[in-house]
Amino acid sequence: MASNAKPFSGYIPGIDGLRAVAVLSVLLFHMREHFLPGGFAGVDVFFVISGYVVSASLAHRPAERLGNFLLGFYTRRIVRIFPALLLCVLVTGIATALVVPQSWLSDTTSKTGLAAVFGLSNIALIKYSDGYFGARADFNPFTHTWSLAVEEQFYLIFPLMFYAWSHYRAVGGTTGKLARFMLPAALLVSLAYCAYQTSARADFAYYLLPSRFWELACGAMLFRLHDAGRCLPGSPRQSGILLTVGGLLIGLAFAWADTKAFPFPWAIPAVLGSMLVISGSVGDVACRSLPVALMGSRPMIYLGKISYSLYLWHWPVLVLLRWTTGLDSAIALLMAAGMSFALAVFSYHWVEQGSWWRRRIVGWKPGRTAVCGVAFVLLCAVCLHVVQRSQSQISLSATRDEKTWYPKPWPSNPPVVPVAGELAGRKIFVWGDSHAGAYSTMLQMMKERTGLEVISIWQGGCPVAGLGTSKCKPQTSETISTIKSKAAAGDLVFLASLRVPRLADQWEVFTTPTIVAPNPALDEGRLKSLREADELVTTLEKAGLRVIIDAPKPVFKSPPFRCSDSFNDGNPVCAAGFEVERAYLESHRKPVVDALKQLRASHPALVVWDPFPVLCPGSTCSAFDGFKPLFFDGDHLSAYGNRVLYPSFLDLVTSTVRDGGARMH
Numbered sequence: 001m002a003s004n005a006k007p008f009s010g011y012i013p014g015i016d017g018l019r020a021v022a023v024l025s026v027l028l029f030h031m032r033e034h035f036l037p038g039g040f041a042g043v044d045v046f047f048v049i050s051g052y053v054v055s056a057s058l059a060h061r062p063a064e065r066l067g068n069f070l071l072g073f074y075t076r077r078i079v080r081i082f083p084a085l086l087l088c089v090l091v092t093g094i095a096t097a098l099v100v101p102q103s104w105l106s107d108t109t110s111k112t113g114l115a116a117v118f119g120l121s122n123i124a125l126i127k128y129s130d131g132y133f134g135a136r137a138d139f140n141p142f143t144h145t146w147s148l149a150v151e152e153q154f155y156l157i158f159p160l161m162f163y164a165w166s167h168y169r170a171v172g173g174t175t176g177k178l179a180r181f182m183l184p185a186a187l188l189v190s191l192a193y194c195a196y197q198t199s200a201r202a203d204f205a206y207y208l209l210p211s212r213f214w215e216l217a218c219g220a221m222l223f224r225l226h227d228a229g230r231c232l233p234g235s236p237r238q239s240g241i242l243l244t245v246g247g248l249l250i251g252l253a254f255a256w257a258d259t260k261a262f263p264f265p266w267a268i269p270a271v272l273g274s275m276l277v278i279s280g281s282v283g284d285v286a287c288r289s290l291p292v293a294l295m296g297s298r299p300m301i302y303l304g305k306i307s308y309s310l311y312l313w314h315w316p317v318l319v320l321l322r323w324t325t326g327l328d329s330a331i332a333l334l335m336a337a338g339m340s341f342a343l344a345v346f347s348y349h350w351v352e353q354g355s356w357w358r359r360r361i362v363g364w365k366p367g368r369t370a371v372c373g374v375a376f377v378l379l380c381a382v383c384l385h386v387v388q389r390s391q392s393q394i395s396l397s398a399t400r401d402e403k404t405w406y407p408k409p410w411p412s413n414p415p416v417v418p419v420a421g422e423l424a425g426r427k428i429f430v431w432g433d434s435h436a437g438a439y440s441t442m443l444q445m446m447k448e449r450t451g452l453e454v455i456s457i458w459q460g461g462c463p464v465a466g467l468g469t470s471k472c473k474p475q476t477s478e479t480i481s482t483i484k485s486k487a488a489a490g491d492l493v494f495l496a497s498l499r500v501p502r503l504a505d506q507w508e509v510f511t512t513p514t515i516v517a518p519n520p521a522l523d524e525g526r527l528k529s530l531r532e533a534d535e536l537v538t539t540l541e542k543a544g545l546r547v548i549i550d551a552p553k554p555v556f557k558s559p560p561f562r563c564s565d566s567f568n569d570g571n572p573v574c575a576a577g578f579e580v581e582r583a584y585l586e587s588h589r590k591p592v593v594d595a596l597k598q599l600r601a602s603h604p605a606l607v608v609w610d611p612f613p614v615l616c617p618g619s620t621c622s623a624f625d626g627f628k629p630l631f632f633d634g635d636h637l638s639a640y641g642n643r644v645l646y647p648s649f650l651d652l653v654t655s656t657v658r659d660g661g662a663r664m665h
Helices: 013-031 039-059 066-099 109-117 121-128 143-168 173-200 202-207 213-227 236-256 267-281 290-295 298-305 307-323 330-352 355-361 366-389 440-450 477-486 520-542 582-602 639-659
Strands: 427-432 453-458 492-496 546-550 579-581 607-609 620-622
Touching (some): 013 039, 013 236, 013 290, 039 143, 039 236, 039 267, 066 109, 109 143, 109 366, 143 173, 173 213, 213 267, 298 307, 440 453, 582 620
Parallel strands (some): 427 453, 546 607
């Protein structure tokens, strides 16, 4: 490449063309992963573009003092980023409150949305979610804002580094060296950190600025080279070669990027390819290159211009359709694409470029613009918070009847006076996984009406005395010590867990027929869990405690909370329905019931409570009792289901305290 090539200082059409490629790759990946398996690397292309363009915008500013330099930069970023972002977040927040039920699957949504307003959604996703490629990320309409948060956090640091470079790079001594080498040093440190964290903490590597800084810094370093007249094409042929090689590298990342080795090393082809494409698009000869002409065609330029709005809107559209109609059909995907482009066009012309608000701030001083921008951000955050807190009042979902659907410890209204009896003053320790927590309504009723003290100790995903699985160790010395320190002789311990394989989860239906057929791996796990359960019951009984364990309840293939409204009952996840043959479920739970019988043979005082006959009195088990849900999802009880079970559990606990005899209820 010729060293005397001149940088092109005006508008660079090829960069908008590259933006178009990036946003289309992300859109295709989000619609169907197999359309473009590495399409998520389009975000890395955006990072390089952002580093380059921001550097160019700063370089073209007149010489200013640091305070004015920073104020001007942040004002321009506020005007550029926040109007479209805040509109998208607010509208998405309202739509989510209307049609998305509260659940484990959606419990990170409100936190992520509020964090997105402040440019912190990447941190929120690490704290509250289970990774970019986890189930909840697919159902969170704000997941995609993590990349905007990374850029916003980059903008807090980079202007200071650029100011030091632009003002002090020609100075001799340590100051000049620091100004010149600060950015490349930070780039290398970030790349090394990224390489380490990709295997050590994949979520940190994916979401956080320290492991992504190098990508934006590559764009900034490329601008420095171009500003010095280096790495620019000296002929249309060189320009074409740069674009071709760069395009191949980007295509490599899009086609084969491995999610388990991302961002390192698989972000590198996308980053290097983006740098080559930008280099081939810049300079006094680039405009005569055929590949640049293709990248700079009118359709590509327009897609590039609306790429920010398209990126903002496509993901909420996909997620909200995933929650409601589903995205399994080609028609649904076409509808999602059409809605995304329509919203992007509206957002670009009416919000990003909207003269209705831009002409009102013409002539404003940067300080006034910044203050008003911050005030608007805070106002939007308050509005979003109010919407989120009001979900139960404004929701269109049947689950807005929270006291029917959600198994929380709902207090009686009016309050119930406990009946003095044999349970008053006693304690029951409820220990298990999320299914122990799903008994909360029933246990609250017992607490209020009998005076029984309820102490819950449960952790989702960790069954106690699992018998059907051995995912987590069924006991901990800390929990046993806690129970012993608080319990008196004759108190109760209720070991409550799922214990059988699910037929579905909140986001999918399982199709593999492993539930009834013999499975050596499950059988081995049951034997291990049976031994662990035997040790646990022995320990508790030696402490003078009476142990109750629940037999498996029915499980279903569709989640009622996602399928009980006219706008979601046609979702493919609901196709299996809410009824399962009793004989099938009896076979499904038989290994666990047999294990419970073995456990009782070793522990005559053990009480086994079987809620199955109460929840399934006929030949067909249903997740509904008429129009009332017995279950919230495929295996967790609803609050109404708790109330149905209350008489049975009350009778069991009362008889256990009264006579201490072992029985199968």
